[in-house]
Amino acid sequence: MSKPVHQLLRRDLHFKGVIITDDLAMDAIKEYAKQTNQNVAVLAVEAGNDMLLTNDYRTDIPAIKQAVANGTISVHQLNQSVTRILRLKAKLGLINIDKRGYGKTSSFSRNPFLVFTTVSPNHRSSA
Numbered sequence: 833m834s835k836p837v838h839q840l841l842r843r844d845l846h847f848k849g850v851i852i853t854d855d856l857a858m859d860a861i862k863e864y865a866k867q868t869n870q871n872v873a874v875l876a877v878e879a880g881n882d883m884l885l886t887n888d889y890r891t892d893i894p895a896i897k898q899a900v901a902n903g904t905i906s907v908h909q910l911n912q913s914v915t916r917i918l919r920l921k922a923k924l925g926l927i928n929i930d931k932r933g934y935g936k937t938s939s940f941s942r943n944p945f946l947v948f949t950t951v952s953p954n955h956r957s958s959a
Contacts, residue, residue, distance in 0.1 A: 838880030850916045852883040856892075871895035877905050882913040 841847040856862075856872045865872035873892035876884050877899070886892050899905040921927045 835879045842880065848916070850882045850920050851880060853881045853885050856884060856886040857888065874899045874904065877909070882916050
């Protein structure tokens, strides 16, 4: 969740990939957010993470939406994250992106290995 680390990755090392948090429910992270009186997911997005691993999405999603509404998180930053995520999904064969840059869901039957090794049975049944 360190902004300087993300700046190092993006600016100095020219990393263009997706940055994913560790579990936001870890005690040290929750304690830091509590001490600063901030939502941990908002802090993670502000730092530059593209994807968040959270078990408190019912709180985190509205907090991120509010942070966008009040200007704490820019729409531009979210668009950059979404673009990186969509490019990764296209690279993995999960979506197709046409020449205009628009994506569409691809058939999972083309690459079932990705679906069944990355999603647990519990997740599939609740999807």
